[in-house]
Amino acid sequence: MTKPFLRSGSLDKLVALGENGQPIYAQAQSIREALRLKNQPAIADCLAIPQLNLRQDRIDWYAPFSGEIRPWTEADDNERRAALAQLDACLTEVEVLSRQAVAAPQAAQQRFGTLLRYLLRFPDAQQVYLVDGKPVLTFWGFDHAEQGGGSDPFACLRSEEAAPVTAAETAIGAPSAPQYDVRPPRAGRPGWLLAAIVMVMTLAALGWQWRQSHDAAPQAAAPAPVLPMPPAAPPAITPMPPLPLAKATLQPAPPTPEPAAPPSDNHALIMPAAAVKAGSTRFLNGEWRAVPDVKTPLTGRLPSLRYRLHNGKGSLSIRQADNVRCRVDVETGLMPSGNLVINSRTKARCSDGSRYQIPEIVCQPQEDRPAACSGRYGADTLYPMTITREKK
Structure with missing residues (x-):
């Protein structure tokens, strides 16, 4: 049965996590089989199935089971909380399995326990999908080249849950309006009379300034007539003697060298x-x-x-x-x-x-x-x- 396709991505800006030059994702089949034998199907279902392309520079990721597929970024808060609870439960089981395997006397078990430390690490929330409501990780066992892994592999998922802004936080964060000292008017003349006097004095002052500026401005003198200048005679152009030109000869383009055939290995397997x-x-x-x-x-x-x-x-x-x-x-x-x-x-x-x-x-x-x-x-x-x- 064909597995549901989740995403495809390049390895250019990612670092594969692992031990002794062995990336953990390259052991995907062995890890899934080991989890099945240890009766941990829930952990195996959290891991998407990797498929490396022939050029070794991209990986296709497939869901381990069928169901409705939704990216983490499109899930609502309730779906995210339920999925995060499942991932936390898987992380607890993985940590227990890792400690037990590292403490085992067999070297193979110790290697398995070491690899489990990187099992649930992934670059960011864009790599998480909900398949039939269950979380599935793509690019598990990878991290961004410029980032280091923290103690919580799901920190990027917890930060996706935005905290609601309360009324108290809004009141504290908003700038306070300026306070004015408002005093009652004095008893005495009515306010309208004082306002009328101020208005009359202002208009009188503006009218006096207008008359002063117009009386003091001198009459502008008429511009003097500008006499047209006769155009200058163009300079004499001395003809250049003809240059001796030789007939051009077309040179053929150099032949494009044939690409050299890659050297063949005389010992490579050839099927007669x-x-x-x-x-x-x-x-x-x-x-x-x-x-x-x-x-x-x-x-x-x-x-x-x-x-x-x-x-x-x-x-x-x-x-x-x-x-x-x-x-x-x-x-x-x-x-x-x-x-x-x-x-x-x-x-x-x-x-x-x-x-x-x-x-x-x-x-x-x-x-x-x-x-x-x-x-x-x-x-x-x-x-x-x-x-x-x-x-x-």
Whole structure:
């Protein structure tokens, strides 16, 4: 069933949170499975499912369940309060799980507990959606490059709830009107008589000033006539001698150099057309190395995979960053479409006692070119892979 799409965003201005070069969102499938095993479906339902594009610079986010979708910014106060209460309950459970896992003796559990600290962190309120009334976080495990994470991952959601302005605050904040000392008029002459006297004196003063200004102004003298000046004769123009001009010769534009073809890896996996048509995987006999093409510094590097194959069967060994080694048996096969599939029926067993979910490798044949391979880490994360031969 197709998951509901929530949003898509670039990784340019975001920092992926994680430990030892492993971003937490790249472990989305493993984290969701671990939460399911620990009977914490409510926490898993708060996390949108990430899907990284082939250029490794954008992520599409999908809701883990269906329902009416509303951005946090369009929700009313009651919906926000209910959703925030659910997120606070999930945060409490995540903190408990993190402390328990960090205190566990197994290294895998300790790594899991460390990653849980970044689980519910996200850049801002624009990344939160309500799906069927329940909060779902996109870009969880990320933060803005110029900001540091505070102690409360939901501070941006709490600030969205504007506090109502009370009448007391309005009275304190408004500037006070100027106070005047109003005194009663004195007893004596009536007020109208005093006003009439003042008006008559004012009009008399204005009339006297008007007469003085007009009597004292001298008569303006008539302007003297301006005699027209004869126009000046234009200066004589001396003709320039003709310049010797040579005929121009058109030079052809330099040829545009052909772009150099990228160097090909002689050891890259090439699927022979004859073998694909015959349904044979003998061209895989030998030792191979598969490396996820995760080149952005935000995502870090996933461990490389080393295959030893012979006639459709073999083994896979993985060495993780903390020197933990994992191993599992694998099988290869060609699909009716011609695609090559390398997969295992079980999870890899690791030296620290943990289990590692290996990716399913799918390769599409390309004519006279290396095969286009990708690794599916669970149902929600897909990375392009480079597969090269190490030994025959």
